[in-house]
Amino acid sequence: MNIEDRYRLWSENPYFDEETRLEVRGITDPQEIEDRFYTDLEFGTGGLRGIIGAGTNRMNKYVIRKVTQGLAECVCDHGPEGMEQGVVIAHDSRRYSPEFALEAALVLAQNGIKVYLFDALRPTPELSFAVRQLKALAGIVITASHNPKTYNGYKVYWEDGGQVPPTKADQILARIEARENWLGIEPMSITEAKQQGLLQIIGEEIDSTYLNRVKSLALHPDLDALKGGKLKIVYTPLHGAGNHLVRRALSELGFSSVSVVREQENPDPDFTTVPYPNPEIPATFELAKQYGRKLNADLLLATDPDSDRLGVALRTHQGDYVQLTGNQIGVVLTYYVLSQKKALGALPDNAAIIKTVASTDLADEVAHYFQARVENVLTGFKFIAEKEKEMEEGGWGTFQFGFEESYGYLAGDFVRDKDAIIASVILAEAALYYQEVEGINFFDVLENIYQKFGYYLDDQESLVLAGKRGKEEMALIMDSFRQEEISQLSGIPVAKIDDYERRVRKDSTTGETYDLQLPRSNVLRYSFVGGGFVMVRPSGTEPKIKFYFSVKADNLTAAKDSLTKVKDEVMNRIAKIRSVIEA
Template identity: 75%
Template structure:
């Protein structure tokens, strides 16, 4: 069926509600119509994400219906036990999140699959926990995480609490694609679903159990209880789902001096006070900085709308506030967790951390210092969770901490996704411990790590390339980088090129090739002599191609200059490719 035929079906068939059809009537741009209908919104290993609007390549209740129908059919294939175990569903503060979550629950119910639906917005990591706690066969969270306000998404989790693995995702996708028609997928009524025991609302009872497990991760709970009130913290949930649980976790441990940014406390799908609900962006902390100055806070914390990411800003000795990168937070927490467990005598044999190939190699050096193994996985926290499960099932490793450079962190074994609540309590405790016990700030701890292992500095750039043409341009960029064997960038020698799409690496010094064991992925990674790398990958969730830069030097000033030069060299090369 052509995109025009799809458009006409949605425009004219009474299955689609009047609001959707009216929206489509207003379209007069053929390129916009093509972009909305030339394909289905892609269902990948984590689910789907897109702009909210009418169309097969957009997020709307009809896309939710079709995808959930495919999931329901896959669960029904597991028989009555799987259907009875059911699916737990959470959602964030975005437009239509609650509506999409209920729609999914009622489609499941119509197929005889039980749905547990949270009574109000909840963080993504709590959804992961709830899958494990309720022993459901799957989970759904309606969120677009840190994307702009125009987006929403639908992530699927499997029975271990991790994002649905590739094999199961392929099975679900096969059932979605087997249904060519968009028509005739109808939800059960809410009243009937409740009456038949196929819809159960859940809430605070899950919160209490989850928070009790989070608090168990504190390494110095007595210090927290006795002196936590001395640490002044400003927290903002960015109008999202983290507000109640982050504050509760901190307060119950003893961190009672927490000031919330009032303007960003309540859910707001327009994210009115911030340009983009992503704590990686410095300007999102503008209000928190003002609050910090007023209360002389030492620590500013921010979670994104579904509270799986944590951003951190620290007060410097001169009173200014400086934002940490995701890698700096990850290294600080890795160092804190491993060093304190070693000091307390609770660092187990076969201890391991897990990080992504896009994250700083400084964490590898820290782990080796404590004789802890490192597992590097593809970008995406689902791969960290999968590796943790492999360790657990195989008994060959004891997971201690995991992180990715995009502000995602995890400790413990009861959540299988990045967790902004867990990261918040560990970061607060680390700041308190070093200040009150070792009389050092987190800046001073980070500086000591650099002095031990070298100054690793990192940065990122992204090119937004939207629509069909954008996808073609991404392909051209990646093809060109593969064809040109780049041996140096601004004078810094490249010693290895790893192509995860071809699953082949090459040592440029010896000329030898080797196999890469990670799953196939459209990623190129160029490793520098002496440490650091450049990595390029198209995003799996946004219309962007991402560039990761990491350099190592003996001093901060040299590292800063090297980082600037490497970025300029790479981005000039990309501009040249695009101009051809």
Template identity: 80%
Template sequence: MNVQERYRLWSENPYFEEEIQQELKEITDPQEIEDRFYTDLEFGTGGLRGIIAAGTNRMNKYVIRKVTQGLAECVCDHGPEGMQRGVVIAYDSRKYSPEFALEAGLILAKNGIKVYLFDALRPTPELSFAVRHLRALAGIVVTASHNPKTYNGYKVYWDDGGQVPPVKADQILARINARENWLGIEPMSLDEAKRSGLLQIIGEEIDQLYLSRVKELALYPDLDAQKGKELKIVYTPLHGAGNILVRRALSELGFSSVQVVHEQEHPDPEFTTVPYPNPEAPATFELARNYGNEMKADLLLATDPDADRLGVVLRKPQGDYIQLTGNQIGIILTYYILSQKKSLGTLPNNAAIIKTVASTDLADEVARYFNVRVENVLTGFKFIAEKEREMEEGGWGTFQFGFEESYGYLAGDFVRDKDAIIASVILAEAALYYQQVEGRTFFDVLESIYQQFGYYVEDQESLTLEGKRGKEEMALIMNTLRQEEIHELCGMTIERFDDYEQRISKNLRTGQTEPLKLPRSNVLRYSFSDGGFVMVRPSGTEPKIKFYISVKADTRTEADDLNCKLKKELMERIAKIRSA
């Protein structure tokens, strides 16, 4: 069907509820109609994410039905055993999240599949834990993570608790695409699903098991219990799912001086107090800073709506606050875990960390110093989880820590996605240890790392390019860069050019090429001979193209200056491509 045929079907067929049809009939802009119906909302390894509205290219219950039916058919391929193992479903605080979660559950039940549905909003990492603990075949989280309030999403997990891998995602997508007709996908009634035993509500029993595992990750539980109250923390869940579990985990370990930001404590799909519920954005900490100033807090912590990302702001000795980057948090946690486990004698001989190619190379240097293996994977935490599984099944490494620059962190072996509850606990303990045992702050720790390994500064720029035209413009940028051979940027020599779409790495000094082992992905990375890189990639979850910058210098001032000049030159180059 073409755009107009799809539009008429959704506007006129009684299968679609009156509210949907009225919304569509009120659209007067032909471009808006085209954008809603020119394609289906894309399903990939991250599932779905889109603006909440009527249309095939939007998030609504009919898209949920069609995608869930495709997932259900893949579950049924595993026979009665797979259907009985079932699917766990969680959701966050976004608009329609509970309704979409229930809709998905009732579609699965209609297909004879066992469903475990959380009784209220829960963090994404707890869903990952629940899939593993319940030995379910799959999991679903209804969330759009840190996207604006107009978005919602649908993430699919497989039996190891990690996001569905590319091969399985392709199988699900094939089932979704095989069904051209949007009509006739009906959910089971709620009463029947409960009466038949196909729908089981879960909650506190999973919380307790999950929290017990989180607390086991503490390296100094006695210190936490005895001195935890000395560390003053302000925490905001940003109206999301982290509120209860983050506070319980910290409190049960001994961190009793935690003040929640009351204005952002409770779920709010409008995210009334923040323009954008992303802990990377400084504005999200505005209220937390006020609380911090009042109680002279040591740490300000923020989790995003589904509590898989953690943002951190530190109090400086002068009394003002400064926000850490995702890379700085990752470095602090890497250094703390490896150095303390080495000191305690608990660092395995085959210890390994996993990070993404968009994250700082400083972590590689720190890990090598402790004789720890480093695995670099594509951007997206699903690839960290996949590598952890490979490591575990192959027996060639023991996972210690994983992180990505976009505020995602993981330790332990019981979750297979980034986890802000785990990160909050380890970070709080690290701050307490350095404060109480070594008399240092995180600023002191970072400075000592920079002095030892070099001053790394990372930055990021992004362009928002929405709709069909936006996708075309992103393709133009990537294709132009791919065809050019750039040998230097900002006076820095580029030694290696990696094209992950072509899966080729080229040494620009020698001209030699070699295959890249990572999966195919539309990513370009330029590595400088003296350290640092530039990386370009279209986002897989937002209508953006992202530019990652990392520079290395002998002093902080030199690194900051170099970063500013490099970013300016890079964006001027991109502007020329767009205007050509």
């Protein structure tokens, strides 16, 4: 079908409800018609994500139906046993999330597949846990994570609780693409699904089991119970799914001085108190800082709408609050977990951490200091989960901690995705331990790490390039970088260049090339001599291209100066490339 045929189908065919047909007929801008219908919303390795609205390139119940039908057919390939294992479904607080979750559940039921549907919004990591706990074949979570309010998404998980692996994602995609016709996918009624035993509502029984596992990760539970109330915490769920479980986990461990930001406590699909609900950006902490100053809080915590990412701000010695970067949080938690397990005699000989290639090299140095193995994987937490599974099944490493610079963290073996509830518990305990046992705070811990291993600073820039033209521009930027020989950036020599699209590493000093073992991905990473890097990659979930910067120096001033210069040089290169494209 071409754009005109798709537009006509969606605006006229009675299969689409009246609201959808009216919305489509109301679009008069040819460019918007093209953007909504020139392609299908892309189903990637983890699922799909897009702007809510009518059209094949938007998030709506008909896209949900088509994608779920593709998933259903793959589940049915596993026969009656796989259909009985079933699919677990959760959702966050976004617009249409409950409706999309129910739509997916009833399409699966229509295919004879058992569905476990959460009774209300739940964090994404609990969905991962529930898939494992219930021994389901697959899972779905309706969420757009930290994206703006206009977005929603659909993430697919497989039986190990991790995001669907590439081979299975390809099978699902093949089923989706094989169905040219959008018509004829009808969900079962709720009444019939329940009567046939195909729809089971779940809730507290999963919550309590999950929280017991989360609390088991505490390294100093006696300290938490005895002195947890001394750590004053302000927490905001940013109108999302983390509210009850984060507060309950902390409370049950002994952290009794937790105050919630009331204005951001309840679900709100419009996220009216923040520009957009991403704990990476400073604006999300403005209300929490007001609470912190009033309550003299030690620690501010923020989770995103599906509660898989955690942002942190700390009170300084001067009484103000400074937000930590995702890398700083990851390094401190890596240090805390490894150092405390070693002190307790609980660090195994084959201990390992897993991080992404976009995350700081400082964590590698910390892990090696404690004689722990480091596995670097592609950007995306699903690769961390896949490596953990590989390690577990192969018996060649014992997973201790994993993180990515974009505020995702994980410990334990019962969840296969980043988990802000787990991260909140470990971070609160670490803050309590350093405060009550060592008499220092996280700033002191970071300073000690920097003095020991070097001052690593990092930053990130993004260019939003939306629509068809945006995709073309991103491709041209990546091509331009690949065609240029870059041996240094701002005077810092490049040691090696990793091209994950071509799966080749080039040693800049010798010119030799080596095969990379990680999967193919459109990523370029320039590693500096002595530590640090610059990395370029188009986002897999948003219409933007991302630039990652990490530098190392002997002192903070030199690191800041170096970071500024490297960023300026790279962004100037990008500006020149774009000027040529636009010309």
